[in-house]
Amino acid sequence: MLRRPDPRPAASLPTADQTNAVFGFDEVGFSMRGKAILRDLSLEVPAWGVTAVAGPSGSGKSTLTRLCNRLIDATEGTVRFRGVDVRDLDVLALRRAVGMVFQRPTVFEGTAMQNLEVTGVHDRDLQRSALAEVGLDPDVFGEREAATLSGGESQRLCLARVLLMRPDVVVADEPTAALDQAAARQLEELVCSVSHRGVPVLWVTHDPEQVERIADHRVVMDNGTVVGFTRSDEDPAGSTDPANGAAP
Amino acid sequence: MTDAPVQLWGVAASALLVGVAIALSARAGLGLGRSLAGASLRALVQLGLLGLVLTAVLAQGQPIALSWAWVAVMIGFAGFTVHRRVPEVPGLGTLAAVAFTAAAIVTLGVLFGARVFPVNATTVVPLAGLMIGNVMTATVLLARRVVAEFHDKRWEIEARLALGQPSSQAAAPYLRDALRTALIPQIETTRAVGIIFLPGAMVGLLLAGVEPMDAVQVQLVVMYLVLGSVAVTTSVVALGLRRTLFTAEHQLRVLSHN
Numbered sequence: 001m002l003r004r005p006d007p008r009p010a011a012s013l014p015t016a017d018q019t020n021a022v023f024g025f026d027e028v029g030f031s032m033r034g035k036a037i038l039r040d041l042s043l044e045v046p047a048w049g050v051t052a053v054a055g056p057s058g059s060g061k062s063t064l065t066r067l068c069n070r071l072i073d074a075t076e077g078t079v080r081f082r083g084v085d086v087r088d089l090d091v092l093a094l095r096r097a098v099g100m101v102f103q104r105p106t107v108f109e110g111t112a113m114q115n116l117e118v119t120g121v122h123d124r125d126l127q128r129s130a131l132a133e134v135g136l137d138p139d140v141f142g143e144r145e146a147a148t149l150s151g152g153e154s155q156r157l158c159l160a161r162v163l164l165m166r167p168d169v170v171v172a173d174e175p176t177a178a179l180d181q182a183a184a185r186q187l188e189e190l191v192c193s194v195s196h197r198g199v200p201v202l203w204v205t206h207d208p209e210q211v212e213r214i215a216d217h218r219v220v221m222d223n224g225t226v227v228g229f230t231r232s233d234e235d236p237a238g239s240t241d242p243a244n245g246a247a248p
Numbered sequence: 249m250t251d252a253p254v255q256l257w258g259v260a261a262s263a264l265l266v267g268v269a270i271a272l273s274a275r276a277g278l279g280l281g282r283s284l285a286g287a288s289l290r291a292l293v294q295l296g297l298l299g300l301v302l303t304a305v306l307a308q309g310q311p312i313a314l315s316w317a318w319v320a321v322m323i324g325f326a327g328f329t330v331h332r333r334v335p336e337v338p339g340l341g342t343l344a345a346v347a348f349t350a351a352a353i354v355t356l357g358v359l360f361g362a363r364v365f366p367v368n369a370t371t372v373v374p375l376a377g378l379m380i381g382n383v384m385t386a387t388v389l390l391a392r393r394v395v396a397e398f399h400d401k402r403w404e405i406e407a408r409l410a411l412g413q414p415s416s417q418a419a420a421p422y423l424r425d426a427l428r429t430a431l432i433p434q435i436e437t438t439r440a441v442g443i444i445f446l447p448g449a450m451v452g453l454l455l456a457g458v459e460p461m462d463a464v465q466v467q468l469v470v471m472y473l474v475l476g477s478v479a480v481t482t483s484v485v486a487l488g489l490r491r492t493l494f495t496a497e498h499q500l501r502v503l504s505h506n
Contacts, residue, residue, distance in 0.1 A: 032502070069410055071499060091497050096412035106407040109421070119411055161411060 013089060013097050013168075014082035022047040022082060022169050022200045023068055029076030030063055037063050039224045041077070046231055049216030050192060050201045054208060059221040061204040062103070065173045068202065069098040082168075099167030101191075103174040105154035107146035112136065112157055115146050119164045130164040131157075134190055152183025159190060170194055171202045176210070188214050254455075263288065306369045315369040319376040323348045326384040334391040336503045339492055344387050347484035351383055351477040352376060358476075364469055375473065378449070382434070382474045383481040390430035390482045394489050395503060397422040405500055415494035423486050430482045438471055447471065 021044035030038040038060045045051050053061050066072045067079050070091050079086045086094060108115050116127040128138040134156040141149070146157060155175055162170060172191060176184035192214055195201045205211060211218060220228035266288045273280040304310070305318050323345055331341025356375060358364075365371040398405065401422055408418035441447055446454075449470050453463035493501055 070497060071406055071409060073497070073499070092412045092414060095410055100410040102403065102407060102410075104403050106403045108404060108408075118408060118413070120413075158407075165411070 013093055014084050020047055020083050021045055021080075023202065024080035024083065025064075025067070025077065026080070027077040028067065028074045028079060030060075030067065030072065031075050037224055038067075038074070041225045043219060043226050043229065045200070045202055045219075046217050047082075047200050048195075048198070049232065050195045050203055050214050051217040051219060052211045052215035053202065053204045053219040053221060054206065054211050055221035055227075057206065060224040061206075061221055062173050064221070065100070065171050065202065065204055068169075068171050069095045069100055071100075096165050097168040099162030099165060099170045101155070101158050101162055101170065101172040101175045103177050105151055105158055105178060107149065107154050107157055110146060111143050112146050112149070113138075113142045115157055116161055116164055119161055121164050126164060130160040133163055134160045135186065136160065150183070152179050152186060155179060155183070155187055156190065159187070163194065167199065169200045169202065173204045174206065175203075176205075176207075184210075302373060305373060310369060312367065312369060312372065315372040318373055319352065319380075322377060322380050323352065326380050330384060330387050330391065333388045334395060336395050337391055337489065337492060340391055340489075343485060343488040343492065344384070344391075344481075347387065347481045347488065348380055348383055350484050351481040352379065354480050355379055355473050355477040359469070359473060375470075378470060379473055379477045383477050386430045386434065386478045386482050387485050389433070390426055390485055391489065393426035393429045394423065394486070394493075397426055398493060398500070398503065402500065409498055409500065415498040415500075416490060418498075419490050419493065423490060427482055427486050431479065434475055434478045438475055441467075441471060 023043075023045040025041050025043045028038055028041045029036065041060070041064070053064065055061050063072070067074055067086075068081070070086055073087065081089060081094060081098070108118060110117075112131065113124075113127055116130060121127065128142065131138040131141060136153060136156055141153070141157075146154065149157060155178075159175075170191065175191075176187055179187065188210065191201055191203065195216075203214060217231040218229070219226055266284060270281045270284050272278075273284060301318065305314050326348055327341040327345030330344040334340055356372070356379070359375065360367045360371075365375065405418050405422065409415065437447075447467055447470075450463045450467040453466060454460065458466075493503070495501060
């Protein structure tokens, strides 16, 4: 079990609570250069399992994920993390608690191990465990230049970076979009195993078959808002989550 | 006028070389004829106006404050030029003007404070002009490089922010690359001076009949002035750009370039 690194002002973050939604969106809007990308969006993301967000391109799915860790701020409404307005939280601590995997596998200059250093976790054993956790043998991949990794390996390295921080939730923005089918399935299994260990996952995808494979809860977006929400009441971890979805 | 090292007919004769360049451009189909002619004409007008202004500023009996006022005008115009050349970055003109002022205070302060040159109109305006011209070029290079880096590496920077890095840390590798890009030409120029080329100030002094070793000493002071001021300015601008390109909440701003 990986230990959480010394937190920055993470004490101000609300603690994990299975009975609350991990994210809440209350009548959220987001506009950029006068163009509305999200409008009047309300949603409660359950605090367990994989919540898959599907919808056509341009429906605002990626924007939704970027609100979760405050890479951007809503221009209207409120985004909550475990019940607390994200604007009231220390933004750097929030980002370490909300592990994010992007659509494009984004590795930095240097070796795989040096990529893990960026997290601020410098314990060599923890770094090796994180690589092993995502199926990258540290003896084989640890000193490989990250730029020489395949797309699937790069994306798994990105996931290792996130897991090394022991996040409270993982947000993945179409993480398999740039991968072949085998690599995509491998990443799906990895992320699902993370959710089975009690870390909720918010996963954006445009692939309906992927939704069927991974989702415990389903959100459908179109034209900048939520148009459908189905939640499972069966928590494989055994706890119940009475919070209900507020989506239309 | 007869004591001037170059007569007007000499200037006209040298302009023939621009004609040669325009002819070569036309022959090779480069399409640069209009740009060459425009740049040459512009230089003629600007330097002519500068000559008139300097004649007034440097005239006997003029207060030194007039020279400093002219330096302030040069700094303001240089800031405006930077803003015009890199319009994607909001507030860059003001930031550049502040950095140019800081560089002027530091570098001219050292030169005049150490009595390398006496403080008078014939030293203040040329030295400040030389410095401002060089730092403006370096600042434009730096800002363009930063805009390009932040555009091309936006994903990387956001990935760093998403891992909880503060904006200063997330931006550091990219600002460092941009700073190197801005400083390397100046370092290379300093390194090659005297072997590969003779710098303009020294050539001017030699043509004006100054002893070679005296010209060398002046040139060294000028080169160190330029090197120091470029380093100070680009560092100040890089620091300011970091504050401009991120919000207080460590969010990357969207530039119009993006």
